[in-house]
Amino acid sequence: MPETLSELRQEIASLLPRLRRFGRTLARSPEDADDLVQVAIEKALTRTDQWTPGTRLDSWMFRIMQNAWIDELRARERRGQTFLPEEEGENVGDDAKSGGQLDAILVRKAVAKLSEEHRVVVGLVLVEGLSYQEAAETLGVPVGTVTSRVARAREALQELLGEWP
């Protein structure tokens, strides 16, 4: 467990791949996702005193990312700015892609169509593997809220993707 600032930095650095993955479930473009990770790290480093040793560092970072993402959405709304387009074309006419990669693209596009509150629980629970309880603590909402959001998100994904194999 990290005890010094230096160790905490190293721990966060080792989480980078997962932070980027979570970012991609929140943001629709990889650039936005990495920007979000960057903002979250900068925020985390200015408030390391707010992290409680003994608690999950990944959940703490996810929470900062989620809050930063909400801030970003609000800021863009205020500016009337549209989102970076999702990667249209990455699947167009690309026969070389294997079935698995095609499916991955379809799934990512389906997730991108979900509402913000559904995407975040998909990211935390279904992709990052947090328990409902951990996801609830990360988001600061009751566990029942997470349960019902996951259920609704799964239904929405089923509708978009058809029956799961």
Added chain:
Amino acid sequence: MNLNDDQLKAERRRLSAAFDGVLDEPVPNRLKALLAEPAPAANVVSLGAVRAQRKAMSSWAAWGGMAATLVLGTLIGTRLAPSPGGDDRLVASGAIAKALDTQLASAPTGAVAVQLSFKAKDGRYCRSFSTTTTAGLACREADGAWALQQVAAINALNGDMRQASSSLPPSVLAAVDATMAGDALNAEQEKAARDAGWR
């Protein structure tokens, strides 16, 4: 319930497969750099503190006080560039120039650390900076360029980047000492100077 559990597992697998690709991608340097050990930039230090720091470090032989021209293009790539005017000044560009323009030593952010801001004997504003590989002193010219007075590579001592990047190299400290007119700017003065465009 069993059906649901199995189905949930299948969904998790499919979702993971859709997002796991990023786990194998190299993490961009801009993200890794945020978590590298930064140079100390928490405070605007006084000249006295700089002198004390230099004294404490004078026994370190491992600093490579390298001429700026040698460093150019090899260690620091595109972040420092010969000035577009074609004279033989070296000016900061890219992330370093941006940090020098906007970043306050009293409020460190990002991969470039600014330690010290002060007025030079000739009236220019000068600022010391460091990255994970380079440290230097730059002074603001009338045309808005940050002319590099001194640049040194930061050599990792025994591979320990943390130790190496925790202080300014002696050659940069010497340049600070030689250039500075009075005291370093305090946080308030620094902010005022920045807001006035370092003029």
